[in-house]
Amino acid sequence: MDRFDTALGWTPRTRLLRTALCLLALFVFAGPFVLVLSGAFDNHGQSTRLSFWPNELTWANFTVAGDRGIWSYLGHSLVIVGGGLVLQIAVSVFAAYALARQQFRGQAFVMLAILLTMMLPEEVIAIPLSLVIGDLPGLGLSLKGSALGVILPVGIWGFSILVMSEFMKEIPGEIIEAAKLDGVGELRMLWRIVLPLSRSALGVITVFGFIMIWDQYLLPLIVAENQSDYTITVALALMRVDNVVGPGAVLAGAVVALVPSLVVYLLLQRSLVRGITAGATKG
Numbered sequence: 253m254d255r256f257d258t259a260l261g262w263t264p265r266t267r268l269l270r271t272a273l274c275l276l277a278l279f280v281f282a283g284p285f286v287l288v289l290s291g292a293f294d295n296h297g298q299s300t301r302l303s304f305w306p307n308e309l310t311w312a313n314f315t316v317a318g319d320r321g322i323w324s325y326l327g328h329s330l331v332i333v334g335g336g337l338v339l340q341i342a343v344s345v346f347a348a349y350a351l352a353r354q355q356f357r358g359q360a361f362v363m364l365a366i367l368l369t370m371m372l373p374e375e376v377i378a379i380p381l382s383l384v385i386g387d388l389p390g391l392g393l394s395l396k397g398s399a400l401g402v403i404l405p406v407g408i409w410g411f412s413i414l415v416m417s418e419f420m421k422e423i424p425g426e427i428i429e430a431a432k433l434d435g436v437g438e439l440r441m442l443w444r445i446v447l448p449l450s451r452s453a454l455g456v457i458t459v460f461g462f463i464m465i466w467d468q469y470l471l472p473l474i475v476a477e478n479q480s481d482y483t484i485t486v487a488l489a490l491m492r493v494d495n496v497v498g499p500g501a502v503l504a505g506a507v508v509a510l511v512p513s514l515v516v517y518l519l520l521q522r523s524l525v526r527g528i529t530a531g532a533t534k535g
Contacts, residue, residue, distance in 0.1 A: 286304050287303075289507060290303055292314070292503040292507045293310060294309075294310070294313075313500035316498070316500075317502075317508065320491055320497060320505075322487060325486075326508055328399070328482070329485070329509075330512065336406040336407060336461075337462055340407050341461065343407055343408050344412035344413045345416060346442075349446060351417045366413055366414065367414070369410045374470050375470070378470060378474060381474065385401045385474065397476065397481050398475070402483070406471070411464075416453050419453035419527075420450055423449050427445060431445055451523065452526040454523070455520045455524050455527050456523070456524055466512065466513055469485045469486060472485070473486055484508070484509045485509065
């Protein structure tokens with residue numbers, strides 16, 4: 253560590269400054285999480301008087317949140333994020349492979365269209381999306397009140413396609429050419445060669461894709477026909493304006509909603525860091 257600090261030019265005074273900055277960053281990012289966790293287990297939790305440690309430990313807030321259907325909302329959200337994430341990864345992999353390893357007319361236009369979808373706010377496409385979900389063109393079907401109404405729109409995300417295509421472009425062409433000389437088909441090449449070399453990128457799009465779908469608020473609100481169709485993010489907003497439900501129950505619901513994202517991040521932490529590091533060092 254001393255050699256590393258010396259190479260970076262750290263002196264004892266600058267080390268103290270670095271430690272202070274790290275502690276400040278820890279307080280800024282971890283402080284709100286600790287406050288939410290404390291309020292969720294506090295029997296007298298109040299939104300205006302939060303503390304870093306509960307005054308009286310209790311599970312009552314989670315019981316109240318459960319009575320408000322937080323567990324059913326959680327299950328519905330998991331179904332949506334599971335189906336949407338699988339669809340999103342599949343679409344991203346095939347689209348990225350076509351953009352990165354194939355040549356076709358209009359390729360630049362397709363990439364431009366994908367980038368444009370990332371620049372449009374949800375509020376801009378809310379009304380057209382609601383009309384399409386209510387009456388699918390050519391099929392005359394309505395997806396209102398169904399999980400598919402949320403899964404299908406999140407099945408295509410420009411960010412995931414862009415990340416996967418950039419990683420696939422970095423695969424040496426010699427490997428692809430050698431596989432073609434051995435008679436390897438496109439699907440087999442994608443499954444046996446390209447995807448294993450893009451494993452870190454898969455970790456990146458899995459984590460970010462999960463968070464993107466899990467945090468959806470406007471889309472589930474558009475698709476829902478009654479409260480049973482809500483996801484946990486919409487349910488938390490309802491609990492927040494419910495005068496009967498106290499702030500402690502809302503914080504308990506927030507903790508429940510936070511757990512799946514933490515689990516996914518911890519499981520894919522190495523792939524995420526490896527993918528981000530690889531993207532930063534390429535070129």
